[in-house]
Amino acid sequence: MRAAVFRQxxxxxxxxxxxxxxxxxxxxxxxxxGICGSDLHAxxxxxxxxxVSKFVPWRKPLDPTRDFVMGHEFACEVLDYGPGASKRxxxxxxxxxxxxxxxxxxVQGIGFSNDNTGGYAERMLLTENNxxxxxxxxxxxxxxxxxxxxxxxxxVEKARIAGDEVPLVIGCGPIGLAIIATLRAKxxxxxxxxxxSPKRRELALLMGADVVVDPAVSSPYTTWxxxxxxxxxxxxxxxxxxxxxxxxxPALIFECVGVPGVINQIFEGAPRNARIIxxxxxxxxxxxxPMLGVLKELTVxxxxxxxxxxxxxxxxxxxxxxxxxxxxxxxxxxxxxxxGAFTDLANPERHTKILVEPWx
Amino acid sequence: MRAAVFRQxxxxxxxxxxxxxxxxxxxxxxxxxGICGSDLHAxxxxxxxxxVSKFVPWRKPLDPTRDFVMGHEFACEVLDYGPGASKRxxxxxxxxxxxxxxxxxxVQGIGFSNDNTGGYAERMLLTENNxxxxxxxxxxxxxxxxxxxxxxxxxVEKARIAGDEVPLVIGCGPIGLAIIATLRAKxxxxxxxxxxSPKRRELALLMGADVVVDPAVSSPYTTWxxxxxxxxxxxxxxxxxxxxxxxxxPALIFECVGVPGVINQIFEGAPRNARIIxxxxxxxxxxxxPMLGVLKELTVxxxxxxxxxxxxxxxxxxxxxxxxxxxxxxxxxxxxxxxGAFTDLANPERHTKILVEPWx
Numbered sequence: 001m002r003a004a005v006f007r008q009x010x011x012x013x014x015x016x017x018x019x020x021x022x023x024x025x026x027x028x029x030x031x032x033x034g035i036c037g038s039d040l041h042a043x044x045x046x047x048x049x050x051x052v053s054k055f056v057p058w059r060k061p062l063d064p065t066r067d068f069v070m071g072h073e074f075a076c077e078v079l080d081y082g083p084g085a086s087k088r089x090x091x092x093x094x095x096x097x098x099x100x101x102x103x104x105x106x107v108q109g110i111g112f113s114n115d116n117t118g119g120y121a122e123r124m125l126l127t128e129n130n131x132x133x134x135x136x137x138x139x140x141x142x143x144x145x146x147x148x149x150x151x152x153x154x155x156v157e158k159a160r161i162a163g164d165e166v167p168l169v170i171g172c173g174p175i176g177l178a179i180i181a182t183l184r185a186k187x188x189x190x191x192x193x194x195x196x197s198p199k200r201r202e203l204a205l206l207m208g209a210d211v212v213v214d215p216a217v218s219s220p221y222t223t224w225x226x227x228x229x230x231x232x233x234x235x236x237x238x239x240x241x242x243x244x245x246x247x248x249x250p251a252l253i254f255e256c257v258g259v260p261g262v263i264n265q266i267f268e269g270a271p272r273n274a275r276i277i278x279x280x281x282x283x284x285x286x287x288x289x290p291m292l293g294v295l296k297e298l299t300v301x302x303x304x305x306x307x308x309x310x311x312x313x314x315x316x317x318x319x320x321x322x323x324x325x326x327x328x329x330x331x332x333x334x335x336x337x338x339x340g341a342f343t344d345l346a347n348p349e350r351h352t353k354i355l356v357e358p359w360x
Numbered sequence: 361m362r363a364a365v366f367r368q369x370x371x372x373x374x375x376x377x378x379x380x381x382x383x384x385x386x387x388x389x390x391x392x393x394g395i396c397g398s399d400l401h402a403x404x405x406x407x408x409x410x411x412v413s414k415f416v417p418w419r420k421p422l423d424p425t426r427d428f429v430m431g432h433e434f435a436c437e438v439l440d441y442g443p444g445a446s447k448r449x450x451x452x453x454x455x456x457x458x459x460x461x462x463x464x465x466x467v468q469g470i471g472f473s474n475d476n477t478g479g480y481a482e483r484m485l486l487t488e489n490n491x492x493x494x495x496x497x498x499x500x501x502x503x504x505x506x507x508x509x510x511x512x513x514x515x516v517e518k519a520r521i522a523g524d525e526v527p528l529v530i531g532c533g534p535i536g537l538a539i540i541a542t543l544r545a546k547x548x549x550x551x552x553x554x555x556x557s558p559k560r561r562e563l564a565l566l567m568g569a570d571v572v573v574d575p576a577v578s579s580p581y582t583t584w585x586x587x588x589x590x591x592x593x594x595x596x597x598x599x600x601x602x603x604x605x606x607x608x609x610p611a612l613i614f615e616c617v618g619v620p621g622v623i624n625q626i627f628e629g630a631p632r633n634a635r636i637i638x639x640x641x642x643x644x645x646x647x648x649x650p651m652l653g654v655l656k657e658l659t660v661x662x663x664x665x666x667x668x669x670x671x672x673x674x675x676x677x678x679x680x681x682x683x684x685x686x687x688x689x690x691x692x693x694x695x696x697x698x699x700g701a702f703t704d705l706a707n708p709e710r711h712t713k714i715l716v717e718p719w720x
Contacts, residue, residue, distance in 0.1 A: 048651075052652055055652055055655075055656075056652070056655045056656065058603065058604065058605035058606065058632075059655070060603065104602075105601055105602055106601055106602030106603040107601050107602070107603035107604055108603055158657070241466055242467070243418065243420065243466040243467035243468055244418065244467055245418035246418065267415075272418075278650065278653065281650075281654050282650040282654075283651050285647050285648070285649060286647070286649075286650050287645050287646070287647055288645070288648065289412060289645055289646070290623065290641075290642040290646050290662065291408075291412050291641065292412055292416070293638065293660075293662035294638065294641050294662045294664045295412065295664055296415075296416065296662070296664075297518070297662055297663055297664050299659065299660070299661040300653070300659070300660040301659045301660075302654045302656070302657055302658050302659070302660075303654070303657055304654045304655055304656075304657050
């Protein structure tokens with residue numbers, strides 16, 4: 001079968017051996033697979049991951065010097081079952097799955113693995129128990145957004161919202177937008193969102209942000225403070241004396257950028273007692289001023305991935321039309337087009353999510 | 361009156377004008393005042409604070425180029441009242457107070473302030489409403505430990521213990537020891553504590569640690585894992601498949617060192633989902649690998665200071681003999697001896713807390 005192989009730092013379309021489903025596994029045809037920011041990160045920083053992997057012993061490290069096939073945001077069609085499968089879905093059913101697989105009694109990743117082919121390939125193997133049927137009427141190219149949406153759902157779940165927070169979303173790429181959609185579904189308003197790109201701010205509003213800020217024009221934190229202020233009477237009640245910090249509703253800041261320096265910018269801008277949920281995956285070393293964290297009593301909560309339940313919630317939100325998927329998918333390419341799409345994704349005005357359709 | 365003045369980067373004993381209590385203020389005689397690690401930090405890094413202070417607008421910045429008198433861990437004797445005071449305590453009463461003062465309707469700091477003299481002086485001004493009477497029988501040189509104990513109490517309060525956490529205290533200086541004492545008072549066991557110093561490990565055991573680790577000999581995180589492990593059956597139940605992260609009881613790691621690099625060491629050693637409470641005040645820039653935070657879903661909670669209630673709890677713990685104060689006070693000096701004490705405190709084998717007794 002054809003696949004886009006990551007080999008020595010670049011992508012090559014190549015012919016790979018046909019995958020054969022083992023025990024409990026399902027052979028599927030990839031209908032659509034999103035290109036994730038972490039794929040771009042991995043291309044540029046795969047070697048940096050090696051320095052980190054010894055501290056996360058439960059994850060089999062990716063060896064970037066050996067071939068692997070990316071793609072962890074996929075919607076597929078059931079083609080065939082391996083031995084021991086219950087054949088829950090008839091052949092031809094459209095399915096999605098969390099991007100991990102159970103092989104020989106062990107959990108293994110899909111998409112950043114030297115062993116398991118991801119969605120940048122015509123066909124791949126999934127674990128039957130992980131499959132969710134795509135509800136009737138939801139096109140595969142929208143169902144492929146389940147995974148990035150689940151990342152946003154997980155971030156919001158981990159934030160354990162009490163109900164009185166005023167959220168601020170820094171960065172409105174696919175994950176920031178997923179978080180906005182999830183916050184809207186949870187009815188937490190006003191949602192303040194910031195991005196340098198006019199197109200991304202437009203999408204943020206479409207997904208449910210109440211106010212958007214261009215950080216080149218004004219400070220997201222100043223705008224946030226306007227929306228998080230108490231009434232003059234309540235402010236006076238909570239801080240009767242001069243020299244007391246200005247009381248503000250609790251800040252819940254989502255970091256969805258993932259480049260060095262952003263967390264420190266948030267440290268500088270954040271109000272006292274802010275909770276910062278870091279969803280952006282920064283693969284490089286990062287410098288911060290812990291003193292600011294101390295004086296402001298900030299909390300930084302790093303989140304990653306999602307549970308199977310959160311993944312199922314993502315599919316449900318898409319199926320129920322709670323996310324305007326059509327607006328997020330800005331391009332489609334075949335396997336030959338992935339390399340170009342990696343470049344095109346650098347322009348946030350033109351692209352939000354590009355899908356790979358390996359059958360093209 | 362005599363005071364140790366911080367002037368142009370060093371301490372000088374000098375004669376200052378006698379403080380006169382204004383509205384609602386009390387003139388007190390300093391009986392004992394602890395030397396805090398942050399005093400040493402401030403001597404070395406006061407100028408770095410300037411870069412940070414613009415981001416914490418509610419705190420009047422300390423101008424280290426102008427004179428100030430340190431000392432924020434004090435026990436005092438009431439000498440006289442200013443106008444408008446209710447004269448709640450008779451003259452001669454021994455009192456402690458949170459290290460802030462209300463002047464002209466504004467909250468101001470004590471000890472890191474160009475306006476308000478701290479406890480490295482013979483006399484100082486306090487706000488009557490902040491005073492707590494030292495219970496009969498608690499000597500002033502033990503009551504002076506109320507403040508550092510309150511810092512530990514605050515850190516533990518902020519951690520919002522659920523009851524199933526296994527704590528790991530990194531660094532057993534006065535704050536680490538205060539945290540251990542507070543954890544013991546909360547009955548959260550086993551308490552694991554780490555310090556390079558044999559004397560500090562001995563004190564950690566005395567304060568209530570169940571197990572101590574010398575990081576030069578073995579990893580505190582490995583030891584922690586032994587104590588946080590589930591039974592083999594429970595481990596199997598929680599992680600039935602290979603490749604699943606090893607399930608462990610929730611980690612609650614207290615960072616009580618406050619030098620660059622420690623947070624990243626904790627990122628490397630911490631188990632998944634650990635909560636890290638940063639109590640150490642690192643005044644320098646610090647480098648971290650956010651990717652480790654992400655992959656492990658760590659939470660970093662910076663804490664600072666305490667409330668008046670937490671301060672009162674500190675005094676209560678001392679009065680009730682829950683903290684072996686006598687073991688913590690390792691030296692006493694007059695105003696002339698502060699400079700030497702700053703140097704002596706570098707040796708954790710000899711010193712934990714040195715008290716200044718300005719009347720000496």
